[in-house]
Amino acid sequence: MKQNYRMIDVGDKETTRRKAVATGTIRLSPVTMQMILKGDSPKGNILSIAEVAGIMAAKNTSNLLPLCHPLILDSVRIWFEIEETEVHASCEVICSAKTGVEMEALTGLNVCLLTIYDLAKAVDPVIEITDVYLQKKEGGKSGVWTHPKLASAQKSPPTCDNSFQGLRFSVGTLSDRASQGIYDDQSGTLLREFCSKRSGKEEFYKIIPDEPEALRRLVNESVERKVDILLLTGGTGISNRDITPDTIKDISSKELVGFGELQRQFGSHYTKAAWLSRSSAYVVKNVLVVLFPGSPKAVKQGLDCVGSLIPHAVRMMRGESH
Structure with a gap:
């Protein structure tokens, strides 16, 4: 009917x-x-x-x-x-x-x-x-x-449109299959579009396998190129290949646990599986590294709840006023 x-x-x-x-x-x-x-x-x-x-x-x-x-x-x-x-x-x-x-x-x-x-x-x-x-x-x-x-x-226009103005960002997708060209990287594209639409300047974008060494190289490149924000998607689960938070935590000076807590709480309105994510955010040298899950839907939900906090966190790292 x-x-x-x-x-x-x-x-x-x-x-x-x-x-x-x-x-x-x-x-x-x-x-x-x-x-x-x-x-x-x-x-x-x-x-x-x-x-x-x-x-x-x-x-x-x-x-x-x-x-x-x-x-x-x-x-x-x-x-x-x-x-x-x-x-x-x-x-x-x-x-x-x-x-x-x-x-x-x-x-x-x-x-x-x-x-x-x-x-x-x-x-x-x-x-x-x-x-x-x-x-x-x-x-x-x-x-x-x-x-x-x-x-x-x-x-x-919405007040958040230019919130990334003056900020340089890079995006990294961790996925064995996407790095082999088995499927298109929709999650990384969502992250790139989110920052670009808010006047952020993209420095580089890479798809890498779920390997600690490849991830460390990507982070080092962000540091060397003086990127303000590195957004990572993938590798935040609990399988043996999910190494993103472990690798980043080892080379970071601070963890911003609130980024992960907010994503899990927000995502739990849609699925209880959100509580299994290990998404978080870290400070590596002068780069804010924000971790998102691998699925496009989870990335979209994550951006909805923490996206506006990212430029604010960068400016706090710089010692600017709230």
């Missing part, structure tokens, strides 16, 4: 801080506006009730829209700007999530305006709700988006 509807799977997306602002206008008669401003409606203070109704609606958006993801909201705020015969309402919603809060902001705004309509309709049958739209949204890969109606409208 054909599947007609489904919620989009956002499990692989990164949790980021999300924000959305929706705005709209309700037009009323001058008499009704005076009643609202005085707060002497037969049903009580209209704007106060509308504010609470909008907040409640934003929190219950997923119960109203069938394919909308349930979200835990950090903040919902509604405010009003009053003109002679118009109330301009705005609803701002903020949370940390894998998907945006546009619908929460729009739902909160619309219920706020409908509440004003409901409470004022007894004394003013000619009410008009108009100009309802999403004013602005932030977060995720889309960055900051502002509605073209606004004079300052612009679509900004």
Whole structure:
């Protein structure tokens, strides 16, 4: 049987801080506006009730829209700007999530305006709700988006796009089969693309077998060429051929265990096998060496959770301010 509807799977997306602002206008008669401003409606203070109704609606958006993801909201705020015969309402919603809060902001705004309509309709049958739209949204890969109606409208790139600017990186893939050309190296490609898209400068990329000596040569080359970051994929498991963390640890001065802990914790949401990984990060001379598992999916998940920490860690190594 054909599947007609489904919620989009956002499990692989990164949790980021999300924000959305929706705005709209309700037009009323001058008499009704005076009643609202005085707060002497037969049903009580209209704007106060509308504010609470909008907040409640934003929190219950997923119960109203069938394919909308349930979200835990950090903040919902509604405010009003009053003109002679118009109330301009705005609803701002903020949370940390894998998907945006546009619908929460729009739902909160619309219920706020409908509440004003409901409470004022007894004394003013000619009410008009108009100009309802999403004013602005932030977060995720889309960055900051502002509605073209606004004079300052612009679509900004994500703030992390240039986070590797000024940093030189190299990538190494440890795989016996990939080094023999048996299959293409997708994991190394993901690492290269991640850094390049964020304005990093690639120094070199190599595929080597799971041999300690080959790995030491690759690390030495990174040190000699004054690379800031060496990203390694593969060899982090528990088989006899998985030698990456052991080899790097022997020649490093410090281990940054948090890189591995975060990858394992993040990956465990998808598979318990993530806890078997020995991924980590190390400091070798002046090079930050970050280890990722060998599978492309695990590399993508690893970049989602620790990618933004890499340039920050390099700058901390240099003694720069936080």
